[in-house]
Amino acid sequence: MDPQPVAARFPVEQLQVGDLLLMLGKSQLSKLIAWFGDSTYSHVSLVSADGLLIEGIRPAVKESPLADRLAPDGPVVFVDAYRSLAADGGALGTEDRAAVLRHARSLIGTTFAQDDLVTIGLLVALRGKPRHLPVWLRWLIREATEHAIRADSDRMLCSEFAYRAFADADTTPARRLARPIVPGEPSDLPFPDVDYAKLQEEVREMLKPKHKVLGQNAIGAEALAGSAPVWDTIDALELDDDALEASIAALRAQVGLAAPHHVDVANAAEGLLGVAWPERGPPNPKLVRPRDLADSPASQFLGRL
Numbered sequence: 001m002d003p004q005p006v007a008a009r010f011p012v013e014q015l016q017v018g019d020l021l022l023m024l025g026k027s028q029l030s031k032l033i034a035w036f037g038d039s040t041y042s043h044v045s046l047v048s049a050d051g052l053l054i055e056g057i058r059p060a061v062k063e064s065p066l067a068d069r070l071a072p073d074g075p076v077v078f079v080d081a082y083r084s085l086a087a088d089g090g091a092l093g094t095e096d097r098a099a100v101l102r103h104a105r106s107l108i109g110t111t112f113a114q115d116d117l118v119t120i121g122l123l124v125a126l127r128g129k130p131r132h133l134p135v136w137l138r139w140l141i142r143e144a145t146e147h148a149i150r151a152d153s154d155r156m157l158c159s160e161f162a163y164r165a166f167a168d169a170d171t172t173p174a175r176r177l178a179r180p181i182v183p184g185e186p187s188d189l190p191f192p193d194v195d196y197a198k199l200q201e202e203v204r205e206m207l208k209p210k211h212k213v214l215g216q217n218a219i220g221a222e223a224l225a226g227s228a229p230v231w232d233t234i235d236a237l238e239l240d241d242d243a244l245e246a247s248i249a250a251l252r253a254q255v256g257l258a259a260p261h262h263v264d265v266a267n268a269a270e271g272l273l274g275v276a277w278p279e280r281g282p283p284n285p286k287l288v289r290p291r292d293l294a295d296s297p298a299s300q301f302l303g304r305l
Helices: 028-036 066-070 094-106 116-127 135-150 158-167 196-207 218-225 241-254 265-272 290-295
Strands: 020-025 043-047 052-057 060-065 076-084 299-304
Touching: 020 028, 020 066, 020 290, 028 116, 028 196, 043 094, 043 158, 043 290, 052 066, 052 094, 052 158, 060 066, 066 076, 076 290, 094 158, 116 135, 116 196, 116 241, 135 196, 135 241, 158 290, 290 299
Parallel strands: none
Antiparallel strands: 020 043, 020 076, 043 052, 052 060, 076 299
16 A cells, blocks of 8 residues: 655656645644545645646645645645556556546536545545544544535545546546556554644634533633634533444445444445445545555556655
């Protein structure tokens, strides 16, 4: 799985149109997205032409300079490059790369991206709830799953955009460039080191004040004011496993996943494949993770930018 040890930097000028850039964002939610996605990656972009990239990022799919992403004060910790190949692992021709770029550009400004909480909610639905949750993580998972249930299903995640740029490109036959998605071995990545104060700020910005807090006492007032964690609320403290499982089950049902008694990392890929196509056909694009794109036979690791 992603990525191989990085021996040397890959030259940016050797990137080709349609190559994938997988990265880890600097935010606390990015750390959690990567971990719930069983990966070191939280985001994926598509290489465009003339030093640009295209990506599904709030508030809309857009094209922007790659140099801005790679700047020392940019929003990511690192960026890894993957060469896009044909579905059979062979070289991807110039005309096919052009078809991918045309379709990706057709989505600019018209297809809006989901936010990070929706991403976490869908990843939890796919991967399952970790055991032995602290209160703050129990609260975050519940908020993420309910946020995903309320979200506009027409909006795309970053990895869904990258997958669809190939799968929905104008080719004969249709879907000829769809990237194969294969089950991978679960990782044993440690839980990330999260700055809870920064995480609180990120979550509050996405949700805005919507929670009832602990009555009118000091803890509740501070929670709204910003000095106490937003998960120190009545809802969070009283949220038991049954309530959390019910929230996850509702989201799984909404995206067409079966609802087993427990879902662990080992069968996350089983949930990804064939959820809408019983005979293990194309994957559900909304459940494609950055890791799945990196692990695809149609991706070849190039190096770190």
